[in-house]
Amino acid sequence: MREFATFEERLSAWTTDTMKSFFGVEDTNVPLGVAPTNNDKFGDYQCNAAMELSKVLKKAPRQIAQEFIDAAELPNFVEKIDIAGPGFINFTLSNIALAEHIQSLENDPHLGAEQVGRGKTVIIDYSSPNVAKPMHIGHIRSTVIGNAIDRLYRFLGYNVIADNHLGDWGTQFGLMIVGFRSFVDEAALAEAPIEELERVYVASYNKSKEDPTWRDKAKAELVKLQQGDAENRALWERFIKLSIEEFNTIYDRLGVKFDLYRGESFYNDRLPKIIQSLEEKGLATESDGALIVDLEDEGMPVCIVRKSDGGYNYATTDLATVEARLEEFSPERIVYVTDERQQLHFKQFFTIAEKLGLNANLVHVWFGLMRLPEATFSTREGNVIKLAALLDEAEARSLEMVRSSSPDMPAEQQKDLAKAIGIGAIKYTDLSQNPQSLVTFTWEKALNMEGNSAPYLQYAYARISSVYDKFHAQYPDTELNQYSIIIEHKIERRLAVKLSHFSAAVHGAAENHRPNIMADYLYDLAQIYSSFYQNVPFLKAEQGVRESRIRLCRSTAATLKQGLDLLGIETPERI
């Protein structure tokens, strides 16, 4: 068993082994492990195997449980074992073992989380906005959820490559180029690049609808760009550069970093080859002038890999991208984070990739669309809320709160704090929901600062820091590690049990690609801590108890800080 194995792992291994040999069910598929109970009156862990084994053994569940208990020699970390209800076997951990475990986790930089990703590379493809279009609130989910998955994987030891697969290629660049030459306002471009590029695009698009010669001009410029015309190429590169610069200001504010910014264009050279191998393998056929892959056997509609005008599209680019990534990085897995509308596309392209023999573990993590209360959020409706505006608003609102709650704080510090709180609030709102549920955007929800929110967690953390500092000020000579954690009070026990579940939360969140599992965990932890804080004295407790409680505070702080960091949320020392 590994060094910082959880109680759940240890206990499950024990129940499984013991039951297998005792009942002679070595080959059973019945799960024999334990799971945390949902209520501490049932102990800490429960094993449900007796009910499941009932049929196999042809005995009553309670009898099975009883026989097991009578015969079993309990592991030393278990204080109590008993039977309840129809045949649940409940385990209660000993307080001493619990305390020792929490203490031992202080020596593990990963707080007990097993490094399952060591030596493995995973590529995470997320955010991926389109060049020359401003990021709006619809982009926040891919960015924030993708980044949390990125951080979770890194924490588990994976070599993560975060790749921002920009939309930097497509027919719109013809319109962009002609439009730019006629309409651009360089001063405005310097001021707000993407906004100006977007304005240029819209102007050009509108003109193309009325003026066929304009449309032809755009087409001609697109062809020139695709053929590598130097001037058009330079212009296009400028669009990309300006866009990335502006995206980066948003990413900086969000604390998001990418390892690569490889747009779709990066893979252009490979497209003909992909088509060629599709044809060679007999996967692609002509249909109405286009080249398609028939996926009827897989129960899916056909997938176009080359348009009738000879152009390539999304599926082809994505196949080429996989091929390139496999060659260069040999990833164990590639994770794509996009909204739900792309499910079919990914299913199709994953299937084709497999048929092509691209041996990759491809995972599509999708999330529900962001809506506005009154309507579906869409550029066509013009009801967009720019991402930058959302962040501004969040910072402004939290700054107001910081000013009223900490009027004596230096202005600069107030601003930094407001940033950490405001951005944290926005991220947490998104991350604390099941990614797959459809979310309705409201300012009230996005900027929630009370109850189940990032500021609640940050506040809990800041209070611990404050207690910890006061302790050291009052007892400067105390070496905390010379005192053991003593678990006596009910709330201390609940806190310790929760702390021991951190590893499970990390793994659950990472494996399921659901950061909300981590968010839920942290909120529970903070709630228990807040109750602990409010209901028992620390600094005024007697010696021994005092140090024990401060140690529990310290462990809680470390766990909250690490957990929030995995969500990309900052933990200021003071709020």
Next chain:
RNA sequence: GCCCCGGUAGCUCAGCUGGAUAGAGCAACGGACUUCUAAUCCGUAGGUCACAGGUUCGAAUCCUGUCCGGGGCACCA
């Protein structure tokens, strides 16, 4: 028409790889700041888990059907 997702407290959402009386937050009501930061805590109230069948010792969770909402389904990505 076919496919994917959702429907849980007044509102916003957890819980969904089956387990014990279904949980939070907000809103409502009642308490706690001369005491470690009240962005907090303690308590009260609030639910035929859309509906109907089925599987199971056990179903919010799995299966089937229906209703309602969102999305997708050939040259956008």
